Amino acid sequence: MRRLLLDTRPLHVSPAYRRLWWGLGLAQIGTMVTQVAVSLEIYEQTSSTFAVGILGIAALVPLVVLGLYGGALADAFDRRTVALVSGVVMISATVGLVVQAALQLEQPWVLYLLVAIQSAGSAVNVPTRMSIIPRLVGRDLLPAANALGTLTGSLGLTVGPLLGAVLAASVGYAATYALDVVLFGFALYALLRLPAMPPGTPIAAAPGLPAAGPGSDDVAAVLPADPTAADGEPAPRRQAGFAAVWEGLQFLRTRPNLRTTFVLDIIAMVTAMPRVMFPAVGAVILGGGETTTGGLTAAIAIGSVLASALSGGLGRVRRQGVAIVVAIVAFGVCAVGFGLSLMAAGRTSPSSLLVPVAIVAGLFLVGAGAADAVSAVFRQTVMQSATPDHLLGRLQGVFIVVVAGGPRLGDLVLGSAATRFGEASAAVGGGIVCILAVLAVAFGQRGFLRYDARHPTP
Template identity: 55%
Template sequence: MSRVNGLLADTTPLRTSPPFRRLWWGLGISNLGSQLTVVAVGLQVYALTGSSLAVGVLGVCALVPLVVLGLYGGALVDAYDRRRVALGASSALWVITALIALQAWLRLDSVGVLYVLVALQSAAFAINNPARSAIIPRLVEPRLLPAANALQTLAWNVALTVGPLGGAFLVALWGYQVAYTIDAVLFTAALWAVWRLPDIPPLSVPEVAPAAPAGDAALGADDVSGVRVAPVGPGDRSGGRRRPRGRVVGWRSVVDGLRYLATRPNVRTTFLADLAAMVLASPRVLLPAAGVVWLGGGEATTGVLTAAFAVGAVLAGVFSGGLSRVRWQGRVIVWAITAYGLSIVLFGLVLLGVGAAQPTTVLVGGLVAACVALALAGASDAVSAVFRQTILQTATPDDMRGRLQGVFIVVVAGGPRLGELVLGAQATWVGEAWAAVAGGVACVVVLWLVLWSQRRFWRYDALHPEP
């Protein structure tokens, strides 16, 4: 029994840090609501226009402010109290979600209004997400960050699995208004969790101070709820007190963050590795054709394939207990992304095996094999995400953490969008099956070329994190 428990997700961060526990529950509940809106907005735009292109424009409306304000939002996080930044951005998100619900109740039936609201929502998210990510290392001890990130990834993938199904069900049963309103109600959980956080001002260069006792090495300022807040990062382990940075925020601050990233090979390699996977081997754009042309079943099969990827990620989170004990985290990232690329190759080979025949019934054997391949890809991606986030949080000094979290958001959001364009173009030329095979192979080859040029990443040691 103890061996089984060792494989299950490590819940120590939830038990030892009440602020993290509240934030985890609050964000998990609100993410579920957010997925309801993502599906409902797409369905509403399609119902108003009958155009898939119009639905695709929603992605552009979300991506542009996410890229621009993701970078600038990170600079804000490094200059101001992170709780206040997150609270302001979360409040804006709640108001925008309420406006989305209001337009549905008023039956405005305006695609332009939806585009504007989605863009505003993405802009607020671009500031909120770096703030929330930079907060996590201040709530748990450094040794618990892999477990905390695994729990965050698990909650996100549960929302990604359940939310779209729930959103489609609510729209079909009661309409867009109800789906949006439920999202607004669920989002109050995130507002409550952020409100209950202690003040978390950014830290800068350590001042000379006596070393803390061994038992208090991971403790910082008092939390308003009576718990202690843990500073993290290589420079935080001494227990020294820190002075806050000045509050001058401009695009020069963003440039400083990018310059800093250019001098930190291990952190930079986490971004390059993720781009290799997302740009070269992101399978989502291939799934509609997989359902219509290759496996049969159309939209229903596409939904099953999409869920398979998320289910794999959820299972990786459920059985993530061993991740908190991993020391050589760079190697795990490399092997996880290698497994991801090979899983996409396997998905392409399954499609080649069944052939493009536009079947009138679902090819059950092929569908099961394709789901297994995508579940393996989802699990590998989840493991990679846990350690990429952990390295970013532990190997980056606190006063740069917000800006690099902003870059992280741009990479995570922009990579799959660019990947859809790349694999979509390849599918037009050689078909979906060969596009998946070629993309998976390219992902693995490029990843190992990156590793060859950044060999220090293979030796990244969680006990001695170096950016």
């Protein structure tokens, strides 16, 4: 049984990683608390769903625009410093939310501006801290570390929205945002305790190595900085402008295995992520309204939590390309099953929840969440293992852009398909397209199917 449960070795071999894991896990809950509270505050001020939707644009645009550049900063400067500075930007925006709520400004544009600033900080912070992880745990424990990260992210998605809604209704917006400030403080503390991570610091091949020197005695896998990059080649000259971003994109263009991980994720999110259908499903198919919508959303997060909790065997998987393909095909199969369950229910606008059908639909979404979590663990691991360290920040930036933009593009595609053909048909058709497209890409990139974690090649 221990071989099936979550592999917690990264937490034991690297106290620095353990602090970062706890800090980021608490910060993730705070982020979701704020995300829900801002949506509620905007709606309270405007009584407009469209105004709430603009929040997504305010957050997405800085994330996409600065995601690539944030990765370039992580590669050009000390990653600890970049993560700290961008983290201060994020927490400052949250403090701004506290102040505007306490002063009862009731100006939607202030909320949009603060959300955009917070997202801009996140665009730099997220790829930077993700590129720190290999230096803390070594390549051998990356699958376990990524599974641990997926677990905390999924728990944040499960607990944060509920907590945010309850707090906003009971103690008000200012106190709710203040909780996010406190929780994010744990992440800043964990980043502050990290050793310096200048460009050229090599990644250890395995955890449990000797200490890196004064001030970093608790970091198991960080070695002293030297003038070579992680792949043994001389570290390139520091740069953080457009040329650096272009270098990262050119590297990705010529590395089929890395490129395939991004393509497969885009396929899954654009064709088969059914979340945009949930409000209509709750209103006219399964019944239950907003409660059903929340339950279906939670089902995906529950699947991700379960997959993370039972991820002990992922670290022993060597054919990680095959594992990604299998996981995304399973995601498509679950989308098809979800759509078929909706077809069985019909479009009847029931006065109460159709419990049996809702359970079946929810179980398929749990499966989809689990498959997506497994895919995410291996996609992240392939990228972190097969990318030279001096380019890892920029590739993490691309990863953030894809992860942020793919689901939103999927909302547009599947929302249009549901309007034209109905939610059930859109879900079934999207799942089938996902399966066929993934298999076509996989068999067109046979090298990806042969990818071996023991010999990572980009």
